[in-house]
Amino acid sequence: MWKLLWSVFFSILLTSGYTQDQDSGDAIFIRKIYDKVLTDGSAYQWLNHLTTQIGGRLAGSPQAAQAVTYTRSMLDSLQLDTVWLQPCKVPYWTRGEKEDVHIVTPAANITLPALALGNSIATSTAGIQAEVIEVKSLEEVEKLGTDKIKGKIVFYNRPMNPKQIRTFNAYGGAVDQRVNGPSQAARFGAVGTLVRSVTTLHDDHPHTGVMVNKEGITKIPAVAISTNAAEMLSKMLKEKQVTVFIKTNCKTRPDADSYNVIGEIRGSTHPDEIILVGGHLDSWDVGQGAHDDGAGCVHAMEVIRTLKQLNYRPKRTIRCVLFMNEENGLAGGLAYAKASNEKKEYHLAAVESDAGGFTPRGFSFDAENEIFAKKFLKTQDWLPLLEPYGLALNKGGSGADISPLKSQKGLLIGFRPDSQRYFDYHHTETDTFEAVNQRELELGAAAITSLIYLIDKHGL
């Protein structure tokens, strides 16, 4: 039956003569985009600088400031119509000296590779030491209640589900432990929190990430431990009581001044329809923020550079935005949307690349309900142009920084590269320049440029 359907489908197609001329002009231009990016791209060099010369770029840090200066100067060099810095006030959290987390045993202490979670408070200078209780969920903490939790260190140990094909879905199913686990434990009197690193890898690298201190709940120190350490600790807990020592040295400093970095080419016929392409400039302090999200920043910069270098004159305004503070506050994304709304701007589309520099698989689309169907359907026209490059177009999420723009009723778009390796590197010290493959990175930039070109050319 499928056979029959396909042949009916294809014969309709073959005889329909659907905008073939326009189609082939688009195909030629998309081929030019790929050729340019694959043979004369700048993304990989830019990423090299951002990662190896600047490194981890947590909002408020000197490295984040350097990244602002560097990317602004790179955008300046592209001869765009306008390049500017958009101020935003960001939280400024620092890790301080290396964490000391270990199992206290009569014989010897056993170190647990650990990283304090972003926004977490530090322990006292003496550290904390308490019995550990393992749980698999926030609900389990509630069930155990104050009786069992009070005075203890709560250890969240629900792994990412390896059966999920797309790893982001597995991440979504586990990350509540890190984000909301500490406050949940504190509600029932815990004195500290250990969280299993949110990765499918079994190794010794702890993965940090943001946690949220809920209003009105006592703040307690929270650290991520490596998956191997989590497995070991869990095994020990099956046999006996375990006491863990935690000493962290992190600090929340006064909010700092920082910036989104923005460059745009003004549209020739519909300048008020903005097509945004962005990534986030900040990263965690460990590693070099290569896949998360140096890759997304250089993708966005490469889009605007490529269109410029191909002498493409956009009908609509194409704007590259490098957001600040996605990791622990979203100050940049919120400041951007606020300013945009105040100026009564309209973002016809916004694309965010924040899933790494891996081989592109496509894009996912999101919008307010009443307008999603029409705009999404329009993108399906372009499938024959994008499928030769391995790109699919599906319904789904977009990106944290652009999500506040949803109320402008444009189309929000997430770039979707292959997801298998992303959480190996995510928020950990191995997220370095070497972890990014040049061709995979470049193919991502070319894919995003192609979609932006199609949106500009044909509207939505």
Added chain:
Amino acid sequence: MWKLLWSVFFSILLTSGYTQDQDSGDAIFIRKIYDKVLTDGSAYQWLNHLTTQIGGRLAGSPQAAQAVTYTRSMLDSLQLDTVWLQPCKVPYWTRGEKEDVHIVTPAANITLPALALGNSIATSTAGIQAEVIEVKSLEEVEKLGTDKIKGKIVFYNRPMNPKQIRTFNAYGGAVDQRVNGPSQAARFGAVGTLVRSVTTLHDDHPHTGVMVNKEGITKIPAVAISTNAAEMLSKMLKEKQVTVFIKTNCKTRPDADSYNVIGEIRGSTHPDEIILVGGHLDSWDVGQGAHDDGAGCVHAMEVIRTLKQLNYRPKRTIRCVLFMNEENGLAGGLAYAKASNEKKEYHLAAVESDAGGFTPRGFSFDAENEIFAKKFLKTQDWLPLLEPYGLALNKGGSGADISPLKSQKGLLIGFRPDSQRYFDYHHTETDTFEAVNQRELELGAAAITSLIYLIDKHGL
């Protein structure tokens, strides 16, 4: 127009009720396959042993023999119906001591990172030294002719085309220089050959690979040099004459006894219809043969292990074949086909995994003309089952080892993982266990198992 077509297409689908029951049974079993491989697979451990405990496994070498013993014992442990070794006589080429290749300059010698090509003869013990002439193709050698070529070292320097999206196409467009370049140069009196490594990377690792000494043409030494070295040499040649010294120590020894390693589950209702799944056990001597083709071997083994462990009783005979000597002779593939033809076997389908352990993108299908259309169309029925796992089914090549089976008029199938990183590691010292990502490897095994299941269940 696309919109309309899609809606027509999908409404036909929705109302057609195409074998929905059968379909959902298949979907459930495929989900079981993925769950099993992703949570309880053996492929990664097996690969670890093959690569880090055994290492590079060129046909005839002690490592190749160890690989035969090891994989046979692993197949033995799976409680298949039959496991056996199929003898084949293989060429036995050894590299010997490290190559010395350098530019001879009055001041200092400049080393060119180099690897002798497989099957190449060695230089004399004194080495050779001659002026270099750069060419971009075999045709250019013919045009230049004996006048310009005689007594020189011919340097083939046509890069892989980075604009190709699928890197295998770019490889196909450049590898003639390595395979047939040396004999072509010798025809016109060259004394040696340098070949630019066949990779899109710009780095210092030379990539070896097979070359063919054409009958009746003088054999001359041939080495691959790294792409960086090729760029440097090319630049120097634009300015002045360059003399290069080559000393290689390789040796073609007497043909050796070796084996294909085979294990099968006999079909319950159509035992005479064989479905083969294979990879090749030999690899180049440099590196550990991880992506090429340790990954393919453990894929094939995992297919048969998974079906066995899920208690799947195949209708057809499912046979795992680990071929010997794909890299420099194809002795295993030819011996297998010869024996199979003598026994009047029929391979309904043969799947080879020889494109690395990267995230699966699908399969490509090949068969004799008169039967291709029917069998390929049948596989299209399965797209809705495979697309959720990111798998496409296209026309295309299969694999070197299974290609001699084409005359049996079955379907030949190549496993197609993402190709972007493959030629970074191909035939060079970085093709090691660390270069393989566990999830990507496992997803490949699950994809192949799923396709084999569908072929077994529904025929072709």
